[in-house]
Amino acid sequence: MAVTWKSEELTVNGVKTQVLSAGKGDPLMFWHGAGTGGGWDFAAPWTEKFKVYIPYHPGWGGSADDTSMTTTQDFVMHYLELLDLMKLGKINLVGLSMGGWFASTFATQHSERLKKLVLVAPAGLRDKAHPTTDIFRIKPEELAPYLAENLAALGPPPDPHDLDFVVNSYREATSFARLAWERIYDVKLPKYLHRISVPTLFIWGKQDKIVPEAQSAVWTKLVKGSKLKTFSPAGHLVLNEKPEAVKAVRDFLAA
């Protein structure tokens, strides 16, 4: 089911920020990962029960570049300001991959702004036994099998000769490099994860080839009372691959 998204442009601390929204109900904000190629149709079931907001991070989609955004803390502050600007008191927050890194960091500092938290295959943790794949090492033409088990779920593959696609991918990689070229994790994150004080659900594809599902053991241990739901066969973009995963998020947040 395709969703008709309303697009708004806000200026957050000087940075033009594009926010998509659809649906009715309690606010549910989704923070996307380092790539936005998959689109947001997967979120349709959420719009039945929630007012869904999908802001583009600075440096992605219709949001402007901000070369000073080099740490997760910059994104935490950006979203604190965005929530104030939108007069959103408490939200349900869902973060995928890099967005999950931002969301978990946000929650360690600002749980009072959250009702519930869902982290979908979150990046940001250093697990030496099950390391996150360094996506900078993956050739673009070899990326798709890293993202999903069922490639059809990602829609038609992009044309590598489409210059707009190439330039957009480069821009997203550049924004991600500002944050994560040196390290695709935050060594101090585990030290503070116990500060998350809202109900938290982890969602993972069993066959995730970017952030291995095995990392969930560390996360669920450090985030008190958190739950885990895994899906198989499914890869990193489990929300695109498994409608059940999307419904599990909805049910957890609505309960």
Next chain:
Amino acid sequence: MAKWQDDLQFYTFHFMHYTDLPADQKKYDSLWVDYSNKNFDAKKGHAFYQRYMAEMVLADRLGYDGLALNEHHNTVYSLNPVVTLMAAALIPQTHNAKICVFGVPLNLEMPNRLAEAYAMLDVMSNGRLEIALPLGTGMEYWANSINPAVARARFREGLEVLLQAWTQDGPTSYDGEFYSYRYLNPWPRPMQKPHPKIAIVGTGSPETVQIAAERGFAYSSVFVPIVAQEKTFQKLRQEMPKYGHEFTPDKAIFNAIVYVAETDEIAERECKEHVQFFFEDATRTTARYLAPPGYISGEQLRMRAAATASHGGFDWEALTQQWRVVFGTPDKVANTLAKWCESANSSRVLVHHHIGNMPHWKVVKNMTLFAEEVIPRLRSKKKATAKESRVLAGAK
């Protein structure tokens, strides 16, 4: 305005490739960044170093104005990942030629250490050092622990530190985004005051040309097509006066692949396979390695992608038409170089005498014929022109 003939100088530029490649080398889409170093043979490496140093020493004996070296990492393209070591090794073996380190990518070294290394070379060589500062190719950022997304900002800051270290008496301090110094006070300081001649080296990207214009530095264009190079120098000539600096022909430095022989036919026969090796093998890498994230802007990436989409394989005719590649008799080579110097108003030519996987005897032949037959032809153009201008001015 100064003309190129007034101060024409020739530097021989040696990339010092490691050319001993396995028979199946074509299967690797890049001989940079990830081409395995298990393929490096130290005994062969030693022989290459011995031979390449001997070629540079010969260039000094033949009267070349400069011996130019550069630095690359993780690649067969260069045996000089620490180019200052090679420069130091050449100093006691040479006497007159400038030692041109063109150069250490500024971002890969602490700027105070670079100020120290270059000052050592300048003092050790009694003021023979000349330097060029590259941003470094995209490939260097895959090989080193430096974020390409901040490369250009970091480069500007490193340059500030380097110049502060050389132009102000220490100790000074520096407080930047990337570097901070409590006591910037490097010993030794350069022999040449306030510092050796500096060029910015690059492909002609707007940012690097801008830095050269602002500082009044020379611009050393890497090997890019003639049209692009001329645009770069034109922009340099236009921009430099805006910052109160005078453009002089020694500030436009270009590269040329040159091979001199008895006839055009012999020249082509002797050099062609090595030029082909240079373009097809030594420089072979991927678009991804050339442009790591943030190394260039999206618009520049779009321009590059559009330009390369139309390229095929090795095209000798196109190469000699569009690039500064000239082979033939001394007359032909001298006339072509004179034309290029004239159109770029450049008095500094970096000549590649060692091309690709060229054997030693051809390098010696090429370098010797160029020194003995081409350079005098070009220098005589200077005399003729000077005489003409005296006549025109009504002097005796």
